[in-house]
Amino acid sequence: VIVSLGASQWGANQPDFTWLSIEKCLRQAGFNQHRLLAVTWGGEDDSGREYPGELKSRLSQEAQALELDFLEPDGLKSMVETHVRLFKEAAGTKPIRAFINIGGSLVNLGRDSSVLELRPGLTQVKKIPPEDRCGLIQRLASEGIPVIHLLNIRGLVERYNLPWDPQPLPQVDKDLKLQLEDSYKKKLWLLLAAYILACAAIVIFSRLTRKRDGQPEPGPDL
Numbered sequence: 001v002i003v004s005l006g007a008s009q010w011g012a013n014q015p016d017f018t019w020l021s022i023e024k025c026l027r028q029a030g031f032n033q034h035r036l037l038a039v040t041w042g043g044e045d046d047s048g049r050e051y052p053g054e055l056k057s058r059l060s061q062e063a064q065a066l067e068l069d070f071l072e073p074d075g076l077k078s079m080v081e082t083h084v085r086l087f088k089e090a091a092g093t094k095p096i097r098a099f100i101n102i103g104g105s106l107v108n109l110g111r112d113s114s115v116l117e118l119r120p121g122l123t124q125v126k127k128i129p130p131e132d133r134c135g136l137i138q139r140l141a142s143e144g145i146p147v148i149h150l151l152n153i154r155g156l157v158e159r160y161n162l163p164w165d166p167q168p169l170p171q172v173d174k175d176l177k178l179q180l181e182d183s184y185k186k187k188l189w190l191l192l193a194a195y196i197l198a199c200a201a202i203v204i205f206s207r208l209t210r211k212r213d214g215q216p217e218p219g220p221d222l
Helices: 019-028 055-067 075-091 113-117 136-141 152-158 174-212
Strands: 001-004 036-042 097-102 122-123 147-152
Touching: 036 136, 075 097, 075 136, 097 136, 136 147
Parallel strands: 001 036, 097 147
Antiparallel strands: 122 147
8 A cells, every 4th residue: 555645535634643543543553455655745746845845844753753765756756666566566466356446646547638537337438548647557557457446436336326424323223233153153053063073073083994904992091
């Protein structure tokens, strides 16, 4: 995961509780299933140049405390290649299964107008623009990597007939919760039964082997 601190929501719209603050809370709560590779400034040209100096200084200190590096702006092409390199290094020998874009950062979308034609959700990138206008979406799509585009969330909501910003928030379906719990219990019983059968098979096989070879059955220890 590479996070832009200048996104319009989820942290960056609260100067006193940025994504770095959220990341710190996640770590303290033991939520470590994700791996944050680096952070970017966000804002215009992903440079954060419109930020007040005091804010940039504070963000730098917070990132340093979390042992995170800022990816400094160095032109669109260079920034895209830096992101790709970090993703591939993190993947190691495993292939990148998908690229998920959340929001509208420059490095992700690029500068080509064709990005406006992309549907939200699992999308098909039909046009790969020149490198000087190409973002991460097009760059990774050109390698055959599936792209999940989460920008026009309202469009996704309307496509799947979901409620938009419902008040109050819907509760977890109790029947669904019971079904999941019942399914989990059944799986545990199946695993236990398989384990018992495997142990019984080992014991029976051992006794048959000893009987065939004329060896006495093991007796109790004296």
